[in-house]
Amino acid sequence: xxxxxxxxxxxxxxxxxxxxxxxxxxxxxxxxxxxxxxxxxxxxxxxxxxxxxxxxxxxxxxxxxxxxxxxxxxxxxxxxxxxxxxxxxxxxxxxxxxxxxxxxxxxxxxxxxxxxxxxxxxxxxxxxxxxxxxxxxxxxxxxxxxxxxxxxxxxxxxxxxxxxxxxxxxxxxxxxxxxxxxxxxxxxxxxxxxxxxxxxxxxxxxxxxxxxxxxxxxxxxxxxxxxxxxxxxxxxxxxxxxxxxxxxxxxxxxxxxxxxxxxxxxxxxxxxxxxxxxxxxxxxxxxxxxx
Amino acid sequence: xxxxxxxxxxxxxxxxxxxxxxxxxxxxxxxxxxxxxxxxxxxxxxxxxxxxxxxxxxxxxxxxxxxxxxxxxxxxxxxxxxxxxxxxxxxxxxxxxxxxxxxxxxxxxxxxxxxxxxxxxxxxxxxxxxxxxxxxxxxxxxxxxxxxxxxxxxxxxxxxxxxxxxxxxxxxxxxxxxxxxxxxxxxxxxxxxxxxxxxxxxxxxxxxxxxxxxxxxxxxxxxxxxxxxxxxxxxxxxxxxxxxxxxxxxxxxxxxxxxxxxxxxxxxxxxxxxxxxxxxxxxxxxxxxxxxxxxxxxxxxxxxxxxxxxxxxxxxxxxxxxxxxxxxxxxxxxxxxxxxxxxxx
Numbered sequence: 001x002x003x004x005x006x007x008x009x010x011x012x013x014x015x016x017x018x019x020x021x022x023x024x025x026x027x028x029x030x031x032x033x034x035x036x037x038x039x040x041x042x043x044x045x046x047x048x049x050x051x052x053x054x055x056x057x058x059x060x061x062x063x064x065x066x067x068x069x070x071x072x073x074x075x076x077x078x079x080x081x082x083x084x085x086x087x088x089x090x091x092x093x094x095x096x097x098x099x100x101x102x103x104x105x106x107x108x109x110x111x112x113x114x115x116x117x118x119x120x121x122x123x124x125x126x127x128x129x130x131x132x133x134x135x136x137x138x139x140x141x142x143x144x145x146x147x148x149x150x151x152x153x154x155x156x157x158x159x160x161x162x163x164x165x166x167x168x169x170x171x172x173x174x175x176x177x178x179x180x181x182x183x184x185x186x187x188x189x190x191x192x193x194x195x196x197x198x199x200x201x202x203x204x205x206x207x208x209x210x211x212x213x214x215x216x217x218x219x220x221x222x223x224x225x226x227x228x229x230x231x232x233x234x235x236x237x238x239x240x241x242x243x244x245x246x247x248x249x250x251x252x253x254x255x256x257x258x259x260x261x262x263x264x265x266x267x268x269x270x271x272x273x274x275x276x277x278x279x280x281x282x283x284x285x286x287x288x289x290x291x
Numbered sequence: 292x293x294x295x296x297x298x299x300x301x302x303x304x305x306x307x308x309x310x311x312x313x314x315x316x317x318x319x320x321x322x323x324x325x326x327x328x329x330x331x332x333x334x335x336x337x338x339x340x341x342x343x344x345x346x347x348x349x350x351x352x353x354x355x356x357x358x359x360x361x362x363x364x365x366x367x368x369x370x371x372x373x374x375x376x377x378x379x380x381x382x383x384x385x386x387x388x389x390x391x392x393x394x395x396x397x398x399x400x401x402x403x404x405x406x407x408x409x410x411x412x413x414x415x416x417x418x419x420x421x422x423x424x425x426x427x428x429x430x431x432x433x434x435x436x437x438x439x440x441x442x443x444x445x446x447x448x449x450x451x452x453x454x455x456x457x458x459x460x461x462x463x464x465x466x467x468x469x470x471x472x473x474x475x476x477x478x479x480x481x482x483x484x485x486x487x488x489x490x491x492x493x494x495x496x497x498x499x500x501x502x503x504x505x506x507x508x509x510x511x512x513x514x515x516x517x518x519x520x521x522x523x524x525x526x527x528x529x530x531x532x533x534x535x536x537x538x539x540x541x542x543x544x545x546x547x548x549x550x551x552x553x554x555x556x557x558x559x560x561x562x563x564x565x566x567x568x569x570x571x572x573x574x575x576x577x578x579x580x581x582x583x584x585x586x587x588x589x590x591x592x593x594x595x596x597x598x599x600x601x602x603x604x605x606x607x608x609x610x611x612x613x614x615x616x617x618x619x620x621x622x623x624x625x626x627x628x629x630x631x632x633x634x635x636x
Contacts, residue, residue, distance in 0.1 A: 026385075029354045031378050080482040084489065088589075098331055098383060111382070115575065119386050122394065123402075124575075127582030133490070134497035184500055184558055185582065186575025192382075195375040197320065198368040203310045226367040233368065274365055275309055 009223065009286055018175070021188070023117060033190040035177050036110040041189060047104030052090055056083060091129040096122055101192070109193030115186045124185040131181035138164040201232055202268050209257070210265040216251040217266075217273045223286035225274055228267050232260075309364040316356050323349035324376060330383055350380045398583070406583035407627045413553035413560070417510050421549060424514020425521065432522035442519040451520065457527040464529070464536045481600020488544065488592045492551035496585050499555025500574070502563050506555035513548055535609035538616030540598035546623055547591035554581035554588070591623070 023031040059082055067075035094102040100120055101111040112128070114120045142160040171179045176188060220228075231243050237259075244259040247266060274284065284291060326346060329337060338346070357373040364370060407414075431438040436453035443452070451463055491509075498505035517537075524533035561577035562570060598619070606612055 025354065025381055027351060027354050029358055029377070031381060032374065033378065076479045077482045080479070080486055084486040088489070088493075098334075098386060100382065100386075113382070121579065122398075123406075123579040123582035123586075125582075126586055127578040130493050130582070130585055131497045131500075133493050180500060183571065184574050184578035186572070186578060192378055193375060194379070195368075195372045197317075197324075197372040200310055200313055200366065200369070202366065203314075222365055225365055229367050271365055272308075275363060278363060278365065 009288065013223075013285070021176075021190075023113075033113065033188070035175075036108070036189045036191055038171055038177055040108045040110055041171065041177065041179075044102065044104035044108040044110060047107055048090065048102050051103055052086060055086060059083070059086070088130075088133075091132060092125055095120075095125045095129065099192075100125075105189070109191060110189050111192040113188050113190050115182075115188050120187065124187055128179070128181035128185035128187055131179070131184055135168045135170075135180055139168055198233060201229070201264065202271055209261055212251075212266060212269050214273075216253075217270050218291050219250055219287060220270060221284040221286040221289055222274060225267070225270055228263065228270070232263055232267055235260075309360075309366060309369075312359065312363065313366075313369060316352070319349055319352045320356065320373070320376060323353050323380060327376075327379055327383055347384065350384050353377055353380055398586070401631075402583050403587045404627045404631075406580050407550060407587060409580055410550070410553045410557050410584060411628075413556040414549055417507070417549045417552035417556060420507055420510050420552070421514035421517075421545065424511040425518035426514075428515040428518035429522045429525075432519045433526065436523075436526070439519050439523060442515050451523065453523055453526065455523075457529065460524060460527055460529055461532070464532050481596045484599050485593055485596030488547075488596065489589050492548060492588050492592060493585070495548070496551045496555040496558075496581060496588075499558040499581070500562060501559065503556040503559025506552050506559065510548065510552040532609050535612035535616075536603065539603050539606065539612040540595045540616070542616045542620035543591055543598060543623065544595035546620070547588045547595060550584055550591070551588045554584040557581050557584075594619075 019035045019037075020032050021035060023033045025031060060079060063075045063079040063082070091102055094105075095112050099106065099111060100113070105111060112120060112125070114124060139161055142157065142164050166173075167180055170183070171177045176182075178188065182188060228243065231239055240259045240263060244262050245255075247253075248255060248262070277284065322345070326338070326342060326349060329342075330346075335343070353373065354377055357377050360366075360370055360373050428438070428442050432442070432453075439453050451460060495506050495509045498509065521530070521533060521537075524530055558574060558577045558581055561573040565573035568576070598615070602615060603612070606615070
């Protein structure tokens, strides 16, 4: 059972590592960018499309109102130009900004990056977004053409839609989650969330109330330490009880202290122990690794 | 007195501890975070010279903290924060090196013509393809007018087919009564043409990655429509007038169409013949050049829309139409192909 768990652990770590791309700054530090998942990409696109439609509706209403008030068809021109600009330059405009992300991408915490590590140039942004026009509308167009012309048989239409869908869903078929547009513009979409600096739970509050022996600390590795950190930061009483009970059972301690006191002391001493080992070049990934 | 506690305290706080590391450096990270937020919200202009000098220092301090933290700390929250902060900082510090205005200026003065110049081979090929399409349909329609219906759709023809009378055809060119009827809708018409043509061009560019084949087909098809139309008018002895009607905006529009096709073809060619580079890299390089060309194409089509919507409807003299069309063509050729000193910056 433990072997299976070890395998599952290693697998999930490998999956996470697969998304990490080396990205070395001129200072020689690897930023370890993580490729954004297809789900996040789709979510961002959906948000952007909704925002575009909302903006269009609002814009149309304003133009209609002005049109009725002024009795001139110049508003029609403004509307057509505005709609065109909105559709074509929504993505380009936002991605040219300093955060290289549309509102949808910002919400999802992702951004566009040049694949070669250089800066993201305007032409790359333009290229990747003009291709989007094709990716989004070709399947729709195929459907439209098929429906409009009865001469086209149903199967031809299905084939056309499938063909265009493979283009649109291109990002599902490669490791780097590149759209057709990314491929041609030489870009990537990577994670860029902001992470608040949480308090250092290894120092604040009262000192250690419990002392654990070397053997009691030797049962866990880095993975368990960081899971414990997550539970401590989330401060959910039920999961804390669960985790505390598991640890107590593992090291054979009776239930004597409050859960949070117990967990915090254990966390601090385990962290100190593992970090000391780290300084000597020994990194114990999880409890299955040798100590 | 609590003698038992003394040895454990000493053990817990060695001369290097990750908590001490954090306490010493935290101020820098917070300062860097604040500076980045200000930079993102208000731009580089809002920073004082003092802050500008601080920026690279704080950036390097954060990166060095990240390296140390990775090697010594197991605090996930700390590692994640430093990683995110470094990534954010890297892209801001190394991201934009020129102002928006100088970017635009450089685009018009150097980048746009240079990109168009660099796709000259593709431009010639696409122009020949359009011409071939036009000649093909012209000769077919001229020999047998029935062909026309295969080439030009009902809605696009608008009654301009081989069965129409010469008078009717004349009127569609803006010499007869029909010209004055629709004058009020001119700008709407111009805008419609612009947005429609832009979308077709974007499509013809975007289809380029499929080895350029769909692009060439699309451009050939554009030529077909043109040739068929020409044959109908020429058959009724209106060839010269039709030429003027087409020429005034056509030089700009067809040039733009050829360029968008050339941009698509460039990408297709890079994918098929990457040369010494990897296929991905070749596609990326071609894509960037093509991206620049495409911005230019959209601007050109905007001009063409203006000429078509306003110029053509308001100027009815055929010779004047030819004149304006030729002038535009000369302007574009001079703008793109007259050699100039490259921008060093």
